[in-house]
Amino acid sequence: MNTTKLKSVLCRAAAGEELTIGFLGGSITQGSLTTQPENTYAYRVYRWWCETFPQAKFHYVNGGIGGTDSLYGVSRAVTDLLMYQPDFVVLDFSVNDTRNTFCQETYEGAVRRILSWPSRPALVLLHNIYYDSGLTTEAQHGAVGDWYALPRVSVQNTIYRQMKDGQYTMQQLTPDGLHPNDFGHGLVAEEITKLLADVNAQRDEPEAESPLPAPLTANAYENAQRLTLREACPALHGFRADTREKLGHLDHWKNGWFAQKAGDSLTFTVDCSCLAVQFRRTIQRPALQAQLVMDGDTAHPILLDGNFDEDWSDSLALTPVLHHAPRARHTVTITALPSAAPDPTPFYLLSLILA
Structure with missing residues (x-):
C-alpha cells in the first residue's frame, strides 16, 4: 500500500x-x-x-x-x-x-x-x-x-x-x-x-510515490463518454427531446429522449468499440418497451423493457451492447414497440455510453 x-x-x-x-x-x-x-x-x-x-x-x-x-x-x-x-x-x-x-x-x-x-x-x-x-x-x-x-x-x-x-x-x-x-x-x-x-500519525514520514502502472485489464473504459441531450443530436422520428433543466446528478429523468407511442424511433451515429444504452425501468407499469437495432441488423434486435418489477423506485437500467468490438462507426436505432395497454408510460432513454 x-x-x-x-x-x-x-x-x-x-x-x-x-x-x-x-x-x-x-x-x-x-x-x-x-x-x-x-x-x-x-x-x-x-x-x-x-x-x-x-x-x-x-x-x-x-x-x-x-x-x-x-x-x-x-x-x-x-x-x-x-x-x-x-x-x-x-x-x-x-x-x-x-x-x-x-x-x-x-x-x-x-x-x-x-x-x-x-x-x-x-x-x-x-x-x-x-x-x-x-x-x-x-x-x-x-x-x-x-x-x-x-x-x-x-x-x-x-x-x-x-x-x-x-x-x-x-x-x-x-x-x-x-x-x-x-x-x-x-x-x-x-x-x-x-x-x-x-x-x-505517520504523515511526516517520507515515502516515494508509485508511478501510474500500465493497466491491469484491457482498460477500454478509462475515457468512457456519456451522451445525453447535451452531447448528442440523434435523428428523431417520433421520439421527443426532454428539454427540462436538470437539477443535480440525482435529478435523473431529464436531458434524455422519450417515446410516447409504438413506432417512435431515433437514430444515433457513433464511433466506438464498446457501447451501452441507459434507459428508465419504471414502477409505473405498464410501460412501453423498445428495441435497439445496430447497423441495420434487424435479425438480432436487443429488447429494452421499460417495466421494472420492483416497487421501491424507478431504475437506471444499463444494457451493454458492444464490448471490445473493433472500433468502427455504427448506427444505433431505438424504436418503441406496440403495447396492449391503452395509455402506457412513455419509454425514456437517458444516454448512450461509449468507449
Whole structure:
C-alpha cells in the first residue's frame, strides 16, 4: 500500500489549506436507508476531516447514485465528481458491480480516471458487501487496488466478519440485508477514519510515490463518454427531446429522449468499440418497451423493457451492447414497440455510453 498522496493531502489539511473531499459510488454512498444525509458514511468521513483539521476549509461532494455500477460510474466521474477538483476520493462499487460481467475493467477505468485527474486526488477504495449473502466483487476490485498499491477498506474483513462472529446481528446493521442503517454507516465510517488516522500519525514520514502502472485489464473504459441531450443530436422520428433543466446528478429523468407511442424511433451515429444504452425501468407499469437495432441488423434486435418489477423506485437500467468490438462507426436505432395497454408510460432513454 502506497500512502504518498494521502500523506500529502493530510499535510495540506494540517497546514490549513482549502480541500475538497469527494465520494463516488452507488446507493450506500448516496445514503439509502439512512435517516438523514448527515448520517451517511460519506458525510461522517467528511466530518472527520473537518474535526481533525479545524484550521483547514473543506468542501463535500457526494457523487453516489443508487442502483448504478462502475460502467456508469466511469462515464460520469468527471461531471459528478472530478469537475469539482477533489483532493481526496473514496470509490465504492463492490456491491453494485455484482451483475457487471466485466466489472474489473470498468472499475479500473474509474480508478485510472481519478488517479490521472489534474488535481491528483488521494484515492481510498471501499469494498462493501451484501450482509445477507456475502456477495461482493471485492476480489476483482481488490486486485485492481493491489495493482495500483491503493489504500483499501474491506467491510468483508471487518464489519461483516464481526457480524458472522456474533458481535452484531444483521438486523442491527441493515434493514434489508444490503444497505446499512445509521449504526451500520457509522461502523463503515469508523473503518475509513481508522485508516486515515493511522496514516495521519505517520504523515511526516517520507515515502516515494508509485508511478501510474500500465493497466491491469484491457482498460477500454478509462475515457468512457456519456451522451445525453447535451452531447448528442440523434435523428428523431417520433421520439421527443426532454428539454427540462436538470437539477443535480440525482435529478435523473431529464436531458434524455422519450417515446410516447409504438413506432417512435431515433437514430444515433457513433464511433466506438464498446457501447451501452441507459434507459428508465419504471414502477409505473405498464410501460412501453423498445428495441435497439445496430447497423441495420434487424435479425438480432436487443429488447429494452421499460417495466421494472420492483416497487421501491424507478431504475437506471444499463444494457451493454458492444464490448471490445473493433472500433468502427455504427448506427444505433431505438424504436418503441406496440403495447396492449391503452395509455402506457412513455419509454425514456437517458444516454448512450461509449468507449
